[in-house]
Amino acid sequence: MKAVLHMTALMLALSMTACSDPEPPKAVNDYQGRDDTKSLRNADAVGYDGAAIQEKLDGALDKNDQRAADLQKQIDAQTGEAPPPEQQ
Numbered sequence: 001m002k003a004v005l006h007m008t009a010l011m012l013a014l015s016m017t018a019c020s021d022p023e024p025p026k027a028v029n030d031y032q033g034r035d036d037t038k039s040l041r042n043a044d045a046v047g048y049d050g051a052a053i054q055e056k057l058d059g060a061l062d063k064n065d066q067r068a069a070d071l072q073k074q075i076d077a078q079t080g081e082a083p084p085p086e087q088q
Contacts, residue, residue, distance in 0.1 A: 006051060031054070033054045033055065033056055033058045034058050034061065037057050037058055037061070038054070039052050039055060040053050040054040040057065
């Protein structure tokens, strides 16, 4: 009788541990980024987070592009020149 009771307790304990919640899946980064920085994703192969590096660099490049556009607008406003047709 004791053996059956021990076996039942063991089976109950095992079934409770088998029914635990699974680990939630990791978030997938859908960020595509610029074409010229896509090669940075290969940094994953050496242990770095290539997607995070790419996002940071893309952010810096975007800010640099915006700053250059703002400076060009200021130059055009001071010289009275119209911006090229691509930027209108």
